[in-house]
Amino acid sequence: MGEVSAQPDRAARLLLILERDGSTCIWCGRPFAGQVRPTTEHVVPRVKGGPSWLENEVAACGRCNGERGHRSPVEWLEECQRRGWPVDVDRLGRVLTALSAAIARLGGQRRARPYLDAQVRRLLRRGATLPGVPA
Numbered sequence: 049m050g051e052v053s054a055q056p057d058r059a060a061r062l063l064l065i066l067e068r069d070g071s072t073c074i075w076c077g078r079p080f081a082g083q084v085r086p087t088t089e090h091v092v093p094r095v096k097g098g099p100s101w102l103e104n105e106v107a108a109c110g111r112c113n114g115e116r117g118h119r120s121p122v123e124w125l126e127e128c129q130r131r132g133w134p135v136d137v138d139r140l141g142r143v144l145t146a147l148s149a150a151i152a153r154l155g156g157q158r159r160a161r162p163y164l165d166a167q168v169r170r171l172l173r174r175g176a177t178l179p180g181v182p183a
């Protein structure tokens with residue numbers, strides 16, 4: 049038998065994410081229904097070393113997920129705000145904070161750490177309040 053993974057599979061993770069965050073796209077705020085389908089999106093992209101953990105995943109509609117491309121989460125958040133979309137800043141703050149805590153607990157993720165720290169600083173500079181992080 050292979051190694052036991054601490055993470056549920058992808059489909060199960062998506063359901064857990066929807067339970068955790070609600071059934072709307074983090075970026076454009078549209079509720080998931082009909083043609084607006086939820087996809088799993090990595091906050092810290094995999095190419096930047098982001099892990100496939102619940103703490104690094106949010107639900108986004110396929111349009112936003114595709115359009116964000118390789119932009120960082122805060123860069124894309126700013127673009128969504130320019131478009132006047134009701135982007136969920138608090139949700140992004142919670143996920144970034146939870147990911148920092150998970151990395152501190154589990155260790156590793158050397159590539160993701162500096163990227164994540166920079167994103168947290170950039171979000172704080174925008175005046176966001178993050179749970180457990182001094183402003």
Ligand SMILES: [Zn+2]
Nearest residue numbers: 073076109112
């Ligand atoms: Zn969307």
